[in-house]
Ligand code: SAM
């Protein structure tokens with residue numbers, strides 16, 4: 001799979017639901033969310049078909065995301081099917097962790113290549129202020145459990161000038177004692193229309209400065225091809241810290257990914273507003289060859305970077321919730 005700029009596309013991010021049990025204020029409004037009706041969500045059979053098809057075309061890295069993936073009933077069986085019935089080589093998941101506890105044994109058996117655990121604070125009260133739902137104790141439990149598994153654990157923290165700056169250093173220090181990656185993400189406007197103070201957004205340079213004040217000059221390690229995070233090794237740290245310039249979009253040149261939203265829309269960039277209705281096409285009887293052709297031709301028009309994709313949107317602002325995109 002090659003895009004119009006000659007970039008090899010080998011990474012699929014699949015949103016299995018747009019629903020979530022939390023209401024993180026940078027992601028979605030607290031109330032009044034219009035969830036996609038269930039019959040408009042891709043079924044597991046449809047998802048498995050797409051994953052198989054793409055994995056056979058060397059899209060061998062898959063990340064399951066959402067919404068909160070574990071909100072969707074029978075997710076574990078879908079994950080097992082992906083592991084055992086497809087050519088996916090690198091299976092990864094992004095989760096808020098709150099619903100994972102009952103599935104820890106199976107999660108371990110699935111041998112995820114990486115688990116991204118989203119956690120924006122280490123303080124219980126602030127967790128509630130940000131997520132607007134309970135769940136802190138559950139996340140802390142699974143953080144410990146995940147860190148003992150044979151998987152690469154990454155903690156993702158969205159940096160918000162008005163909410164969690166005091167958490168940056170304590171969060172980074174988690175990587176001192178444990179061989180995990182702690183990544184700081186720039187806040188993006190994908191929040192379902194919640195008002196946020198744009199003057200008050202910390203970008204990757206602000207985050208870097210703040211970390212350097214504490215830890216001294218940060219030296220970037222070799223960044224993996226297609227990675228969105230710049231990672232740094234800090235002296236005496238077992239793990240790594242990283243910064244994801246999600247809004248500054250400095251990493252787009254080496255993009256290797258495509259996305260499928262929970263309602264089955266293909267996105268060739270996080271910042272586009274959806275380029276092809278795969279679900280509609282499948283439900284109208286498209287065969288595998290047609291489907292592949294549709295994906296390949298969409299990739300030929302993949303934007304050069306997130307700025308171009310934003311420019312090409314059909315007039316609407318960047319205000320959908322990340323939970324509908326599959327962050
Ligand atoms: N519910 C799962 C979770 O929170 O990990 C998976 C879906 S969530 C949309 C995926 C990632 O997107 C999380 O790490 C979350 O912090 C991030 N995210 C959500 N809204 C964001 C925003 N407006 N700016 C930056 N990152 C955001």
Ligand code: SF4
Pocket residue numbers: 020021022023024027028066067068096118322323
């Ligand atoms: Fe839910 Fe994840 Fe969005 Fe938080 S970031 S509201 S956990 S989908």
